[in-house]
Amino acid sequence: AQSVTQPDIHITVSEGASLELRCNYSYGATPYLFWYVQSPGQGLQLLLKYFSGDTLVQGIKGFEAEFKRSQSSFNLRKPSVHWSDAAEYFCAVGGIGGFKTIFGAGTRLFVKA
Amino acid sequence: GAVVSQHPSRVICKSGTSVKIECRSLDFQATTMFWYRQFPKQSLMLMATSNEGSKATYEQGVEKDKFLINHASLTLSTLTVTSAHPEDSSFYICSASGEGEAEAFFGQGTRLTVV
Numbered sequence: 001a002q003s004v005t006q007p008d009i010h011i012t013v014s015e016g017a018s019l020e021l022r023c024n025y026s027y028g029a030t031p032y033l034f035w036y037v038q039s040p041g042q043g044l045q046l047l048l049k050y051f052s053g054d055t056l057v058q059g060i061k062g063f064e065a066e067f068k069r070s071q072s073s074f075n076l077r078k079p080s081v082h083w084s085d086a087a088e089y090f091c092a093v094g095g096i097g098g099f100k101t102i103f104g105a106g107t108r109l110f111v112k113a
Numbered sequence: 114g115a116v117v118s119q120h121p122s123r124v125i126c127k128s129g130t131s132v133k134i135e136c137r138s139l140d141f142q143a144t145t146m147f148w149y150r151q152f153p154k155q156s157l158m159l160m161a162t163s164n165e166g167s168k169a170t171y172e173q174g175v176e177k178d179k180f181l182i183n184h185a186s187l188t189l190s191t192l193t194v195t196s197a198h199p200e201d202s203s204f205y206i207c208s209a210s211g212e213g214e215a216e217a218f219f220g221q222g223t224r225l226t227v228v
Contacts, residue, residue, distance in 0.1 A: 032215040043119075043206065043221035044157075051215055090156065094217065100147055101208065101217050103157045 002027045004093050004104035012110040013081050021076040021107050023091030033074040034092040034101070035065055044090070050074065061085070086111045115141045117209050119220025126197055126227055134192045134223045136207030143209035146190040147217060148182060151204040163190055197227040 005024045013019050025031055032051050036044040048059025055067040065076045074091060088108050094101035116139040126132045136146060145164050149157040161177075163169035163184035171177045179201075181193040190209070194201055204224050208217040 034216075036219075041224070044219045046219075049216060094215065100159055100162055102159065103149075105156045108154075 002031075002093055002095075002102050004091050004102055006089075006091055006104035006107050008107045009105070010108040010110060012112060014112050015083050016080050019076075019078045019081045019085070019109070021089050021091075021109070023074045023076065023104060024072050025074060025091070025093045026072065027093050027095070029095060032094045033065075033067060034094065035059065035063070035074075035076050036090045036092060036103075037061075038088045038090065038106075040087075047076070047089075081109075081111055083111045083113070085109060115139075115209075115211075115218045117143075117207065117218045117220040119207055119223055121223060122221060123224045124226070126225070128198055128227055129196055131193055131195045132197055132225060134194075134205055134207075134225075136190045136192070136209065136220050138188045138209045138211075138218070141209075141211050141218075142187040143190070144187065144212040145210050145217075146184055147208045147210075148180075148190075148192050149206045149208070151206060151222075153204075157206060160192075194225065197225070199227045201225065202227045 003026045034049045035047040047063045048057050050057050050067045058064050088106045090106045091104040092101050118137045120135045148160045151157045160175045161169045161171045163182050169182035184190040206222040208219045210217040
């Protein structure tokens with residue numbers, strides 16, 4: 001069965017510091033991987049996605065993620081965090097043909113001044 | 114990316130009444146639509162998957178008689194919460210994908226409050 005694990009429930013980083021959010025997945029076929037961000041009371045915003053090709057993908061707002069098949073991981077990174085990045089981050093895995101997208105539990109990011 | 118519109122964004126209803134939430138794909142044909150539920154400070158839990166013209170497939174533990182899903186056209190799916198109770202209060206989000214597509218596009222969600 002497919003699943004997504006985000007081991008960190010919450011993370012606190014200082015503004016300007018680097019960030020890495022972890023994500024591990026379990027999927028029986030070629031995974032399609034996503035990172036979404038959600039601000040309180042808001043919908044989801046897609047940060048980036050990986051379907052195939054270059055395993056380092058660039059997204060919006062300065063985020064990037066690296067797909068590592070051998071580790072079943074898709075960690076999200078940002079070199080310098082801004083206070084506006086404070087939000088909930090969800091890693092998700094899906095498949096082609098309208099196969100359902102499954103979400104991890106989420107990681108809440110706090111940014112301190 | 115493709116646009117999915119969800120309506121209403123917020124709704125308050127009385128206990129015992131029914132409420133309908135619409136999910137529309139505005140610029141593509143959505144062969145498959147998904148409905149999720151999100152409790153405060155929790156992740157999105159898939160409720161059901163619907164394919165146009167077919168009955169929805171519900172996830173384990175989701176009451177199909179309570180959460181009626183209709184996907185009558187390639188651009189519209191509706192979720193009706195029947196005989197709503199306060200415990201049904203939640204954030205409901207739909208997503209839609211086209212045939213052969215790997216990505217599903219999400220609506221902005223509906224905040225349902227049952228009083």
